[in-house]
Amino acid sequence: MKGGQAIIKSLTDAGVEVVFGYPGGVLLPLYDVIYDSNLRHILVRHEQCAAHAADGYARASGEVGVCIGTSGPGATNLVTGIATAYMDSSPILALAGQVPSHLIGNDAFQEVDTLGITMPITKHSFQPMKAKEIPGMIKSSFYIASTGRPGPVVIDLPKDVQEEEFEPEKNIKIELPGYKPTKKGHPLQIKKAAKLIINSKKPVILAGGGVILSESSLELLKLSETIGAPVTNTLLGKGSFPEDHELSLGMLGMHGRKTANFLVDECDCLIAVGCRFSDRTTGNVDEFAKNAKIIHIDIDPAEIGKNIEVDVPIVGDAKIVLRDLLDMIIKYKSNITTDEWVNHVKEFKNACIPRMTYNDVPLKPQTVIKEIFDTLEDDTIVTTDVGQNQMWMAHYFTSKHPRTFLSSGGLGTMGFGFPAAMGAKVAKPETDVVAVCGDGGFLMVCQDLATIKEYDIPIVICILDNRRLGMVAQWQKLFYDKRMSHTHLGEVPDFVMLAESFGVNAERLERPGDIKDCLSNALKSGEPTLLDIIIDPEEILPMVPPGCGLTELVGEYKVERENLEEITYHEKSQEKVGD
């Protein structure tokens, strides 16, 4: 067997059905094997999209996503996607071509130190120097990428190793003596946590992406309902708890819901599950949950105590720990009275339902999100790009199921939304997939319209078109004296013409009420579609300025009112609907 054949066989053995890639000189041996293999290969139009698509595939399905790029520029083009996956603990495997082993270190044509470059952004990496190492390395890669705290793995494949003949072994063993992720939480810690929870009057749960990765949404729901703890989520935790549940507070943080930010401030016990207390979530750490004892459950010991001092750390898989914790709580106290706190939560929630209904033209982004939400099925997968579009979605969109809201959180990578949607659709062909992007971010990856057309990947791209680098412009407006340095994007391109030039259906939408029909028709059409939605560039997201505590929201927090008619007809006279 040749090295290249071993690569494809190992991938297939690991259950891989599809890879996203882009060939090149040093990958010729591998691509020659792909040519007549059963593996589905999707030729993207930029390697960054291969990595994001693999990432979207992984986030939508829970399976390891695979991407391929050639040596040198192919590998460096993958880097942004690998870093994005690393920051958000997404399991991907990136296969990079490398110059023949005897040339490594000589600055050969298209040589780059891929392992060196990716070391800080991978969970682990390998470089086989003999073809016989390939099966073990690939098997180990899948194991490492998908277990413990998931993350990307890179395999750097010298050209000659892909060509080398070898005698494959029957049993492929994984030998990783230094890798033993903890699963079960320490019973004493769980006991401490249970006592703390029972003795608290105002518990709040903070759910992060770890809940989704460990598939523990059901356990989370049970815990929340049993102890009467409302649940707020991080950006990556969106969908871990149904946001239409009466105990859901929505997202916490810099662009969080008012209810979430204030109740975390008020709570006396914060149960954080599978999250890493990023600065975007906590605001000023000295102010964060200052009235609460904090319980932190995470599979990665290094996350505990890194950003926030906690009272009860529990290292383990969220699913197992939540189960054990709930058992322990029930053992101590079978009926917990929760009415007072739960009623307070409900009242507060009702007083600050964010306003989304407007009749304005240009469209208010809130209205766009509402119309998109009203159109979609509960199980539709939405992806976002980065910037205001992402935060409008995070703040206003109601996610009900895990793995249905995919967004680049940690790295905040513009250009993520569209290719991630492509990957998600490939993973879940039966599910509707909608990408919500800013005009700036979409333009960074628009060449892959060719891919969704050629491979018939019927996603719908909604561009929230404000002709601005909206999020940066918002900061300039709020914190830099309205000096709009390089955040206006001008008149081009015409996104409808752009899409049509790729053979992708497209439409421009400008008025309230336009979205529903267009979007549902597009989803029904079974063809890729782009909707260019013109929005009000001046609208500002609710926000907590950096360095402030979570309750220090700037500007008014507009709430939905029953006397809506009255408000919307006075739109131009600067309505005051703050609470």
Added chain:
Amino acid sequence: MEEERTHIISALVLHKPGVLQRVAGLFTRRGFNIDSITVGTSEKEGMARMTIISRGDDKVLEQITKQLNKLIDVIKVRDLEHETTVKRELCLIKVHSPTEKIRSEVIQYAGIFRGRIIDVSSETLTIEITGDSDKIDTLIDLVRGFGIKEIARTGPTAMSRGIKTM
């Protein structure tokens, strides 16, 4: 602010290409400092032992150990306690010694510190000395007046006293 201390971190790692880079890269990326690092084979086949001297408060140290433990090629990490640890460093010092008088003085100093002369030329003497870092510093200070041509230090390597192993 917690107090900064010097820590002796001993790590058992897989002896294979790239491990040193992973460890060193981790320190740079996370802003941990390295005063010194030594690497060599260990008692276990295929594994190497690294001794890293680093400064930081307890929180930093906790992060260092946890982050090191996350590396797949790292098998075990221990923060060795100063009181129960033996720590040794090797140092070579090439001293300018053009006259008989200077040479005999240098040899005397080396003798007091249980150093050895391992090379002689018409112009220089080379001392080999082993010990803890303070002792080496003191000897270096003493011979500095003669003119030091070159110093090569290994940085400390360490292990627990008694029967305890990692």
